Amino acid sequence: MPLITTKGYKNTPDVVVILAHGAGAPADSPFMEGLSDKLFGQGIDVVRFEFPYMEKRRTDGKKRPPDRQPVLLSHFSDVLDRVRQEVGEQCRILVGGKSMGGRMASVLASECRGMDGVVCFGYPFHPPGKPDRWRIEHFAALTVPTLVVQGTRDPFGRREEVEGRREALGNVRMHWLEGGNHDFQPLKSQPDTQETLLASAAFATRHFVDECLGG
DSSP: OOOEEOTTOOSSOSEEEEEEOOSSSOTTSHHHHHHHHHHHHTTOEEEEEOOHHHHHHHHHOOOOOOOOHHHHHHHHHHHHHHHHHHHOTTSEEEEEEETHHHHHHHHHHHHOOSOSEEEEESOOSSOTTOTTOOOOGGGGGOOSOEEEEEETTOTTSOHHHHHTTGGGGTTOEEEEETTOOTTOOOOTTSSOOHHHHHHHHHHHHHHHHHHHTTO
16 A cells, blocks of 8 residues: 655654545646645645555556445545554644545544544535535534635535535535636636645645644
């Protein structure tokens, strides 16, 4: 189970985000690389890993659908245990991820302990074009601080849709990236770039850590 760590990762960091990839892109995709660099720039160490189906793709090059949820959660839990052993009890650990990876992180946090918080980047609130299939039932069971960083025009959950269900989100915090899509790409008419939106996502994560987990 190889792990990808940010440059400068140390055995006794203050805060670590375990960052899981989305359904279709690996742990070293441009998005994951860029986000990891920005988080590290905010003093947050990052550990990335790949789910079994993505590890198999890396071996034989064949695209596969994601593993079933129990397999994803078991694998994520194993990574969490491994990282906790490496960094010690004093380190604050957040579980999180891109899209599906963030969803699995939040489900894991709703079912077990061992993490200090959750941070999701581009949460898949519902499949694109299917706003009747929301994926937030488990939010009510979250007991650790949780942040979702979302583009305002993300087809997996646009701002107006999500804010219309604010009560169902419970204590989940939202940070909106103006004009961002599912990959935090802004509109061409905006002065922002994907890099600046990733930087904003990392800054919001740092603020979340300091405010909710004790900076």
